[in-house]
Amino acid sequence: MGDKQIQLTIHWDSKSHQKLDFYNFYWKKPTGLNSLQDSINLGSDNSVHWYGGMNTHEQSWPIKKNDYKSTEFVTNDVYQTGVTGQERYWLSSKKVVLNVPWSVPLYTSLQNNELGLQSKLDEDSSFLLRNNFLEYTLAVPKEWDKISLKDFHQECFELFLAAPTAHPSLEIINKPIWSTWANFWKAVDQNGLLEYAKQISDNNMPISQLELDDMWTVSYGDYQIDKRKFSNFSEMLKKLENEFGIKRLSAWVHPFVDADSEIGKNPELRNKLFVKNRDGDVPHVWWWDCPVKPGDPSKPVGPTNPDKKEPCAYVLDVTNPETREWWYKQLEALKAEGICTFKFDAGEINWLPHNYVLYDGAYPNSYGKHYAHFASRFGSAVENRYGSGTQQTNFFTRTIDRNSYWDKDGGLSTLIPWALQSSLHGYYWNLPDMIGGNGLNHNESNIRGEPPEEELYIRWTQSNTLLLAMQFSYPPWHSKYGGEVLNIVKKSLELRKKWMHYLIKNVRKAVEDKVPPMWWASDDNEALTIDDQFMVGSDLVVAPVIKSGQKTRNVYLPEGNWRNGNNVSEVVIGPTTIKDYPSPLDVLPHFYRTDSDDSGNGSSSIFGSPMGLFCSIISIIISLYFLN
Incomplete structure (x- = not known):
């Protein structure tokens, strides 16, 4: 073939595995052609179903309802992009597995029952290696009628993915987490936290750990407890334990450092710790606590006149061992003050600067992989949001914030499909986030929301009752609710208690x-x-x-x-x-x-x-x- 021809090599492997055959497709494009694209028809009838691939904000199960346009297959915040790519693994109910290696600069789409696979070289791409090929593997059983779908998936899973090597904290499985996030938003302080703990205790609610969420530090990136809000932190911890029986306080952390924080203003640390671009500069990034200003007021609001996001922070390069050790010391110092463990937020690629360069990472998702492994240093009670190739960790991977809706749009109906998708990819230890959602259906900006209606709160609680973990923020005794809500929540917790031994037995067996x-x-x-x-x-x-x-x-x-x-x-x-x-x-x-x-x-x-x-x-x- 000449230099201007597309080359396709198909390798059939029927010998390396006792139960499976593999078909490896390798497309190579000539110089000057910046993309290669193939597509897989997922079937138009109701006898073929597909699972895996991209997670979406409106997650469905199977995935044929998850339509999305061509998108980089990297981790993203679904509130910003609508989709996120954690593992490049798809499973068909007809016993076919599709796997794409991380070396491919992959874009995927899902439209009209077709899964699009595209390898593309783009100057604005997140992909660091300029690989000039498209590669994927199809796995099928040697004897289709002699293997169940479950067993077929397990054979493929062991080849392409990984499973946990240890389980998360059994205390969190046994008792719910209580978080300040949805209930307090950023308005939490020492008095409010103690009153919240008192209410939990007075209502005889079980609790594994109390989670201190947004705005407890002096500024984002300066890991110092804000004494204006928490005037006597050590005394507060004593009260939590001695008066309310709460022995574990966790705290919300993330990789963002405000530009006007003490750390952000330090030029030596700035050049050592933060993600740089291809020019070697350390640019500002935008994240959800940075300002958003309206577009041109003289023009109609819409896609052609979007809001303006104003970058205000730097982001830690967790692929850099020097950065990890610096951050580790900051968090260990907080543990010395009595914080037990941490809720790690963000970690997706969309938060990195344009044309970023990582200290150590051949692929974009290397960032999330390093981030998750860093989080794992703090034990099995950690809560993390994303990882990639990090199934072997023993902490909870949280479903990203759910909205206080019933159907789709990140609402209750997406809770089970998201967890199923996570489990398919090997992330067994799913934390389904706040019961009732975060209240954000009442406003679209990053300000405090309102709790969901009674019926939605109750049904959300029941949906969580026999899942791996439960997490409350809006309390069932909220002033918006009548006494029936608290009674039904307590009934649900009693049911969970009856099945707890069985839940834990299955968790342990999953590891084995x-x-x-x-x-x-x-x-x-x-x-x-x-x-x-x-x-x-x-x-x-x-x-x-x-x-x-x-x-x-x-x-x-x-x-x-x-x-x-x-x-x-x-x-x-x-x-x-x-x-x-x-x-x-x-x-x-x-x-x-x-x-x-x-x-x-x-x-x-x-x-x-x-x-x-x-x-x-x-x-x-x-x-x-x-x-x-």
Whole structure:
């Protein structure tokens, strides 16, 4: 072939794996051509379903509803870009896996049931290596009819991805986190925090750790507790423990340093610590606490007249070991003052300066990988937002802020699909963020919102009840709510307590077996499309209500005998779909296998049953594999 021809090499590998065949596609473009593009038809009927790839703000499961235009496959804040790329792994229900290596400067799109793959050289690109090729691998089973979808995924998973090597803090699984974020926004201070702790204690609510969120330092980047807001920090910590039984205080941190902070104004540190551009300069970046000014007031508001984001900060280059050690010392000093652990925020590529250059990172997502590994130095009670290639860490990876909506737009309906997507990619330890969302549906700017309506708050609590972790901010005794909200939340927490031993057994087994805590229990086509229920292990089906005003719902049960968790005298034989299961506001629909219950008096008996422990082998009602 001549220099101006596109070269395609297809390598068929049928010998390296006992159960799988691989087809590697390698496209090379000639000099002068800046992009190569291929597309995969995802199927137009309802018999083919795809999972994985990009996460989107309006996450769906399967992904064919996640339409988006051509976008760099790198991590992004979905509030800014709508999509984020964590792992380049896609799975088809027809037992095909697509994997794209990180060496490819990949752009993807999902439109009209087609997944677009594009390798592009662009001066404005985030990709640091100027690779001139498009490469991807398709994996298929050697014997299609002799392997389940679950087992096929596990074979591919071990080759292309990774699983955790240890579990996160069991204390956080056992008891909820309580955060100041949505409830206080930036207005938190010592008196407010102590009053919040008192309310948690007075209402007999369980708590693993109290999370101090935005605006507790002197300025962003100066890691000093603001004495104007917290006049006696050590005394406050004593009161939290001695009067309210709260032993762990975590604090919100991020990689941004305000330009007018003491650290930001230090030229020596500025040149050592922060991300530089290709010219060797240290430019300002914009992040969500920087100013936003309206566009031209003489023109109509819209895409052609956008708001103006004013950069105001620098961003730490966590790929630089000198930066990591400097930051580590800052955070260790805060631990010496009594802060137990940290909530690490941001870490996505879109926060880096234009034409950035990392100290150590061949690929854009190297930044998030270093960031997550840095966070892991602070233990298993850490909360992190993003990583890439960091599944082996033992902390919670948080679903990015959810909005206080019911349907899509980052609302309740996206909670389970996001967690399923995370689990597919190996991020088992999912923290589903604040119960009820952050209130931002009431305003579009970065100012304090309002709590969600009662019904949404209750249904959100129920959706979280049997997931891996729970996190409250808006309290169920908020002045906006009546007493019914608190009563139903307490009922949900009692249900969680009954199943806690089973949850933890599955978490431990996931580490041992390298299988996600929730997975497919059936290749049935109906199960493959369910996006609003999930299984914990193989024995517990959970089907929360996620639609406004809904008082009944359909519940899918895989093969087996299932006892109704809300009416233990009722047993249902699966596979079947229960139509119009009664779901009044105080009811969380859930079923458990009868062969895991040797006393017949409810879910708590599963913990004493050898069969119950043995059967914590992990699987899910397809659409829902997710203790994470």
